[in-house]
Every structure is written in structure tokens, then in C-alpha cells.
Amino acid sequence: MQSLAEGLRLPTNGLDYTILAIYFVVVLGIGFAARASVKTSLDFFLSGRSLPAWVTGLAFVAANLGATEILGMAATGAQYGVAVVHWYWIGAIPAMVFLGLVMMPFYYRSKVRSVPEFLLQRFDASAHLLSSALFAFAAILIAGVNLYALSIVVEALLGWPQWVAIVVAGLFVLAYITVGGLSSAIYNEVLQFFVILAALIPLVVLGLKRVGGWGALSDDLEAAHGHNYLTAWGGTGIGQGNPLGANWLTIILGLGFVLSFGYWTTNFAEVQRALSAKNLSAAQRTPLIAAFPKMFIVFLVMIPGLVAAALVPKIGTPGSDLTYNDAIPYLMQELLPNGVLGIAVTGLLAAFMAGMAANVSSFNTVFTYDIWSKYVKKGQPDAYYLRFGRVITAIGVLASIGTAFIASSFSNIMGYLQTLFSFFNVPMFVVFVIGMFWKRASMKSGVWGLLAGTTAAMVNYFWIYKQGVVSIPTDQGANFVSAIVGFAAGAIVMVVVTLFTAPKPEAELAGLVYGTVSPGLEEPPAEGDGAWYRRPALLGWGAVVLAALCYLPYSL
Amino acid sequence: MSELQREVSELEKKSATAARLFDIRRIIGGLFTLYGVIVTIAGINPSDADLKKAEGVNINLWTGLGMLALGLFFLVWLWLRPLAPPAPEDDAAGPEGV
Numbered sequence: 119m120q121s122l123a124e125g126l127r128l129p130t131n132g133l134d135y136t137i138l139a140i141y142f143v144v145v146l147g148i149g150f151a152a153r154a155s156v157k158t159s160l161d162f163f164l165s166g167r168s169l170p171a172w173v174t175g176l177a178f179v180a181a182n183l184g185a186t187e188i189l190g191m192a193a194t195g196a197q198y199g200v201a202v203v204h205w206y207w208i209g210a211i212p213a214m215v216f217l218g219l220v221m222m223p224f225y226y227r228s229k230v231r232s233v234p235e236f237l238l239q240r241f242d243a244s245a246h247l248l249s250s251a252l253f254a255f256a257a258i259l260i261a262g263v264n265l266y267a268l269s270i271v272v273e274a275l276l277g278w279p280q281w282v283a284i285v286v287a288g289l290f291v292l293a294y295i296t297v298g299g300l301s302s303a304i305y306n307e308v309l310q311f312f313v314i315l316a317a318l319i320p321l322v323v324l325g326l327k328r329v330g331g332w333g334a335l336s337d338d339l340e341a342a343h344g345h346n347y348l349t350a351w352g353g354t355g356i357g358q359g360n361p362l363g364a365n366w367l368t369i370i371l372g373l374g375f376v377l378s379f380g381y382w383t384t385n386f387a388e389v390q391r392a393l394s395a396k397n398l399s400a401a402q403r404t405p406l407i408a409a410f411p412k413m414f415i416v417f418l419v420m421i422p423g424l425v426a427a428a429l430v431p432k433i434g435t436p437g438s439d440l441t442y443n444d445a446i447p448y449l450m451q452e453l454l455p456n457g458v459l460g461i462a463v464t465g466l467l468a469a470f471m472a473g474m475a476a477n478v479s480s481f482n483t484v485f486t487y488d489i490w491s492k493y494v495k496k497g498q499p500d501a502y503y504l505r506f507g508r509v510i511t512a513i514g515v516l517a518s519i520g521t522a523f524i525a526s527s528f529s530n531i532m533g534y535l536q537t538l539f540s541f542f543n544v545p546m547f548v549v550f551v552i553g554m555f556w557k558r559a560s561m562k563s564g565v566w567g568l569l570a571g572t573t574a575a576m577v578n579y580f581w582i583y584k585q586g587v588v589s590i591p592t593d594q595g596a597n598f599v600s601a602i603v604g605f606a607a608g609a610i611v612m613v614v615v616t617l618f619t620a621p622k623p624e625a626e627l628a629g630l631v632y633g634t635v636s637p638g639l640e641e642p643p644a645e646g647d648g649a650w651y652r653r654p655a656l657l658g659w660g661a662v663v664l665a666a667l668c669y670l671p672y673s674l
Numbered sequence: 675m676s677e678l679q680r681e682v683s684e685l686e687k688k689s690a691t692a693a694r695l696f697d698i699r700r701i702i703g704g705l706f707t708l709y710g711v712i713v714t715i716a717g718i719n720p721s722d723a724d725l726k727k728a729e730g731v732n733i734n735l736w737t738g739l740g741m742l743a744l745g746l747f748f749l750v751w752l753w754l755r756p757l758a759p760p761a762p763e764d765d766a767a768g769p770e771g772v
Contacts, residue, residue: 133716137709144705151696158685166689167682173698229682239678305698312702312744316709320737327729455724457716457734461709461741500685626676 125439126274126447134460141313141464145294145471148305152298159503162299163483164231164394169301171400171652173308175407178391179415180307183314184473185466186267188419193442195423196433198361199339199347200672202423206416208374211665213382214405214412215658221383222392224554226401228629231393232480233386233546234488240553240622240630241564243492248565249546250488253386256539257481258514261474262521263536268470269522275447275463284522287467291475292515295482296508300394303472303479307391310468311411317458317465318418321446324453325425338428350672363592372598376544376605384546387480399647402654409661413668422446474518482511541579544601545571545608552612555632560619563612571608578603697757703748710742 128134156162195202230236234253238246265284272283294302329335336348346352346360353360356367364372382388382405392404426445429452432438433445440448450462486507491498495506524531549567552559582588583596590596628634650656717734725732 133712137712140705140708144701148701151701155696158688160682160685161689167686168689229679231682235678239676305701308698309702309705312706316706316737316741316744319740320733324729324731324733327731453728455720455727455734457713458728458737461713461737500688628676 126444126451127277128275128447128451128459128463129456130276130459130463131456133456134463137457137460138464138467141468142290144309145290145306145468148309149294149298149302152302152305155301156299156504159486159500159507160231161301162504162507163479163487164390165299165301165304167394168396169304169394169400171395171403171407173304174391174395174400174404176311176411177304177307178388178404178408179411180311180314180472181387181391181476182412183311183415183469184264184476185271185469186264186473188314188318188466188469189267189271189443189446191416191419192423192426192445193434195420196427196442196445197423199343199424199427200350200420201360201362202420203350203416203668203672204369204373206413207665207668208370209378210382210412211409211661212374213378214409215661216379217383217389217392218402218404218406218409219654219658221550221554222402222405223398224630224632225389225393226395226398231487232484233384233389234484236630237549237553237564238488238492240627241549241559242561244562245549245564245568246488247493248568250484252539252542254481254485254489256542257387257477257484258517259521259536259539261477261481261514261518263525264470264474264477265518265522266525268467268474269526271447271466271470275450275466280526281523284519284526287471287474288515288519288522291471291478292512295475295479295515296511299507300390300479300483303475304391304394306468306475307472310465310472313461313468314465315418317462318422320458321449321453321462322418322421325422325449328453329425329428335424335428339424342428342431348672350669359591361592363590363595364598368595368598368602372601376547376601377598379551380543380545380547380601384550385543386484387476390480390483397644397647399644399652399654403652403657406654406657406661409658410664413661413665419446422449425449478511478514478518481514482507485510485514537579538576540597541575541600541604542568542572544575544604545569548605548608549612552609553631556616557624557627557631557633558616558621559612560616560621562619563615566615567608567612570611571604574607575600575604697752699748699752703745703752706741706745707749708745710738710740710745712738714738714742 155166158166160166191202191205194205225233225236228236228239230239232250234246234250237249265288268287269280269283272278273280294306326332326335329338339347351366354362354364354366354369356365358365362369388405392401395401395404423442423445426433426440426448430438430440430448433440434442446466450459454462486503490506490510491503495502545568548571549564552567553564579596579600583590583600590599646652713734715738717732717736717738720732720734724734
């Protein structure tokens with residue numbers, strides 16, 4: 119991301135800028151329209167738990183479909199070829215289905231308002247404070263990195279100075295989130311989802327046409343990169359070499375199980391979308407509805423990556439002025455005439471802003487409900503927390519703008535910090551899954567599991583891998599292995615600590631652990647939720663089967 | 675019921691709830707209809723340079739028509755199944771499919 123090539127300036131004209139300006143106006147309009155619906159803090163932070171499943175489902179995909187994800191996954195496609203599908207079909211779908219079918223009933227029924235709040239209910243204040251503080255810090259960092267990435271792209275594509283892009287985008291996000299709260303963020307994400315599709319589909323169609331169709335593209339790439347480049351699993355046998363630097367076992371366990379479950383099931387920026395759904399059935403369907411678009415979006419980012427790799431054979435090598443991250447901007451410049459070009463630019467900017475907004479709108483919730491109202495100012499009337507939420511949202515956006523400026527002068531530190539934070543996510547999943555399924559897991563085991571898992575993953579990455587104690591071919595592969603190590607260490611420490619410390623009183627576990635029910639919280643199913651196409655189990659298993667089928671053409 | 679569950683249930687009752695007050699379908703429908711019209715018009719009389727760039731496909735026309743169709747789809751959906759007006763005494767979930 120740091121070095122977007124010179125010479126990617128797009129030939130934008132008044133038509134494209136009109137399209138972009140309309141979008142900005144609509145974004146602000148949504149913010150002010152949503153304002154009328156904010157009466158309580160619950161409206162501001164969780165849309166009053168009132169949204170329909172299709173809205174939260176699309177927002178769930180879109181919160182993840184930030185521009186760093188779009189450009190980054192196209193880059194992964196250009197670099198490693200078809201193997202990028204792992205990040206979707208094994209690295210997202212199973213975890214999303216697990217969230218919807220298994221974990222969501224505990225999250226939604228317990229009425230927790232954030233992921234850390236679940237830890238407070240299930241374990242104790244130390245686990246809660248640790249995860250809240252880390253999450254709040256990481257959310258601001260990631261929002262800032264998003265903003266910085268936006269400024270680089272905007273500078274390269276449109277020629278705006280970096281600081282202008284940072285300030286303009288930051289202030290727009292500030293305006294619509296502070297005024298309209300989560301509803302505003304979610305509605306904008308739904309809109310962004312469709313604009314991104316309208317931007318990527320023409321790019322894929324024209325890209326394939328340029329290289330003479332899929333057949334010609336794959337012949338071309340096979341000649342240049344070998345057959346494995348066009349398969350999902352080629353060269354991933356244990357002991358075989360492949361550019362990803364990972365074998366099938368580390369892909370399935372590291373990426374597919376630990377990293378992906380950690381991200382999709384415990385990252386509050388995602389889970390928050392489901393918690394804002396109107397009832398348990400809608401909350402469960404949120405990640406399941408999201409799984410279907412997620413499964414097919416990979417084609418919209420992989421194909422531009424592959425086309426760029428075919429059109430610019432040297433892409434990403436020192437001899438070329440294009441990096442892998444330039445794949446999509448390069449094709450936009452090459453293929454899109456004014457009009458559609460404006461849609462594509464709007465889509466990218468929308469994705470950057472939505473990525474930032476998702477982080478800010480989860481940061482403010484955790485900061486207000488989990489830190490401020492629990493440890494600083496307890497027992498205030500709800501209007502106080504609503505007001506505080508607006509203030510902290512503004513502070514959060516300003517802090518991200520600051521982070522973006524820091525990132526622009528110390529981009530290496532930012533990369534390093536992001537790697538660091540990625541390791542805090544690893545043990546979250548083990549703590550949640552043990553906490554949800556093992557009644558005996560003691561109050562103290564939560565915080566120790568988090569600490570042990572994080573430490574083990576970091577030691578494995580920074581010492582055992584970086585110092586060369588064990589040789590792993592790539593950072594990517596090392597990342598997968600570190601995740602597995604962190605998961606195992608977290609699980610072992612939780613079990614050991616549990617054996618020596620007091621369990622949570624049974625009465626306080628009602629509704630939080632598998633096999634317990636919380637009296638008085640059973641909601642009658644809403645009318646129509648019994649329809650076959652709304653059944654969570656059918657949607658979930660359908661998604662898993664479809665993802666497995668998607669692998670077939672690339673595995674034979 | 676725990677303290678937390680009581681508090682959240684209480685807030686849920688007071689909630690104004692976004693979904694009942696304005697409908698995202700109107701915004702998606704409106705924006706895509708407008709974009710569809712703009713981009714379709716841009717594609718009605720494409721310049722040779724634009725056509726050449728886009729591999730001979732009149733991409734503005736096709737994308738514009740696609741966006742227009744999506745926009746109209748949302749508007750028709752809204753028209754066929756409008757949101758129930760907010761009933762002050764009614765805490766039940768919104769109507770189906772919206």
C-alpha cells in the first residue's frame with residue numbers, strides 16, 4: 119500500500135466528480151435522517167436492536183469489504199493466483215456459519231451490547247477490561263490505517279494531496295456517525311455494498327474481454343507461472359513448496375480455523391452488525407445471509423488480480439513500477455471510460471470510509487458501555503451515555519485522523535503494530551468457545567487464556583520464526599502457524615487455571631453457556647420466521663456445501 | 675434476569691428504532707435510479723475513444739441499465755411492501771421481509 123505507482127492518475131472528468139459528489143451528499147443525508155431515530159444510547163450504539171436481517175447481513179459483508187480488503191485481496195490474487203480463494207471459502211464461510219448457528223444465540227439472547235461485555239458476564243472484570251482496552255486501541259489504529267490507505271489511493275488516482283483526503287474523508291465520517299450513530303453506519307454500508315458491486319462487475323467483464331476470456335487467461339498464466347498458480351491446493355502437500363508458504367494443514371487449521379474464527383466470531387466490528395438485528399432469528403441470519411455474497415465476491419477481486427498479472431507480467435517485481443496493490447487501480451485506468459469510472463472511484467472511496475466507520479462505530483460502543491460506564495462513571499442516566507457516546511465518537515474520529523498522519527510518516531511502525539494486534543485476536547476465539555461450552559471454566563481462566571494465547575502467538579512469530587529457530591518459508595505461513603500455537607497455548611492454560619481456581623456461580627451462567635437457559639428471555643418467534651428459506655440451519659449448511667462445491671473446479 | 679438484561683430490555687422498549695422511522699430501500703432505490711439514468715445517458719452516444727478503451731463494449735450503457743434496474747427493483751419492493759407506520763404502543767418486530 120505504501121508505494122502505489124506513479125502514473126496511475128485516472129482521466130476523471132466532471133461527470134465522474136458529479137457521481138462522487140452525489141454520493142457524499144447522500145451519505146450525509148442518511149446521517150441526518152437517522153438522527154431522528156436516535157432516542158436512547160441503545161439506538162445510537164446498536165440501532166435499538168431493530169434492523170431486518172437483510173440489512174444487517176449486507177452490512178456484515180460490507181464492514182469487512184473495506185477498500186484495503188478489496189485492493190489487498192486483488193493483490194493476493196495477482197501474487198499467489200487462485201490460492202486467494204482460501205481466504206473466502208475456508209477462511210470465512212465456516213466461521214460465519216459457526217457464528218450464526220452456534221454462537222449467536224448466546225450473544226443475542228444474553229442481551230450483551232458488545233463482545234467484551236460477554237466476557238464480563240461469563241468470566242470476570244480482568245478479562246473484560248483487557249479485551250475492551252485492546253479492542254478500543256486497535257479499532258482506532260485500524261481506522262487510522264484505513265484513512266491513510268485512502269489518502270495514498272486518492273493521491274495516486276485523483277491527485278489530491280494526502281492531507282486533504284485524510285481531513286475530508288475523516289470529517290465526512292465524523293459527521294454521519296456522530297449524528298446518526300450505528301444506523302447511519304449500517305445504512306451506508308448497505309449502500310456501499312451495492313456501489314462496490316457496480317464498480318467491480320464492469321471491471322471483471324472488461325478485464326476478461328481484454329485477455330480473451332477465462333480460457334486464454336488461464337493458458338497465459340499457466341505458461342508464465344505453472345499449473346499450481348491456477349489451482350487452490352496445488353503444491354500444498356506437507357513438505358512441498360508453494361508461493362504461499364503454507365501446507366494444507368496450516369491452511370485449514372491456521373487460516374480456516376483459528377484466524378478466521380477469531381476474526382469473524384469475536385471481532386466486535388463484525389458481531390455488532392448482528393447484535394443490531396431485530397430478533398434472534400434475524401441476528402442468526404445476519405452472518406448466514408452475508409456468507410452468500412462473501413463466497414462470490416472472491417471472483418470480483420481475484421479475476422482483476424489475475425488479469426493484471428497477465429497484462430503486466432512483471433507486476434510486483436523490482437523491474438516494474440506497478441505493485442500488486444495496483445492491480446485494480448491499473449485496470450480502472452486502462453479499461454473504464456468516464457461514467458463507470460466515476461462509479462468505480464466512488465465505490466473505492468465509499469469502501470474506505472465504510473471500513474473506517476465500522477471501526478469507529480464499534481470503538482465508541484466499547485468505550486462507552488465497556489470502559490466508561492463500567493469503570494469510570496457508573497449509574498448515570500441513559501441520556502448521559504448517549505451524549506458521551508457522541509462526544510467519544512468525535513474524539514475517536516479525530517484520533518484516527520491523528521493516527522493517519524502518524525502513519526504517513528512512520529508507515530513501518532504501523533505495519534508492525536497491526537501484526538502485533540492481529541495476535542490479540544487469536545486467543546479470543548479459544549476463550550469464547552471454551553467459555554460457551556464448558557460450564558466449569560473458571561472466572562480467572564478467561565484473562566489467563568487471553569494472555570497466554572497472545573504471548574505464545576507472539577513468541578512463535580517474533581522469536582521462533584523471525585529469529586530463524588524453525589524455518590517457515592513466508593510471513594503468511596508463519597502467521598498461520600503462530601495462530602495455531604496461540605490457540606493451543608490458550609486452551610491448555612485455560613484448562614490448567616480452571617483446575618486451580620473457583621468456577622463462576624451456576625446461577626450467573628444462565629443463558630451464557632451451552633445447556634443453560636435464562637428464564638424469561640425466550641422470545642416467541644416472529645411471524646414468518648418459520649418459512650423454510652429463513653431457517654438458520656438450512657442457510658448455514660447451504661453456505662458450507664456451496665463453498666465446498668466452489669472448490670471443486672480449482673482442485674481437480 | 676440479570677441486571678444487564680433488565681437494563682437492555684428497558685432501553686429496547688424506549689427505543690425509537692431506526693427501522694420504523696426510515697427505510698433504506700428508498701435511499702438505495704433513489705440513488706441507483708439516479709446513477710442509472712446518469713450513466714445510461716453517458717452511454718447513449720459513446721465516443722470512439724471510450725468504446726475503444728472498453729474493448730468495444732458500451733460499458734456505460736450496460737452498467738447504467740443494470741444500476742437502473744437495481745434502483746427500480748428497490749423502489750418497487752418498497753411500493754409493494756411498505757413499512758408499517760410506527761405504532762407507539764406496539765413493541766413487536768417490524769413487518770415481514772423488510
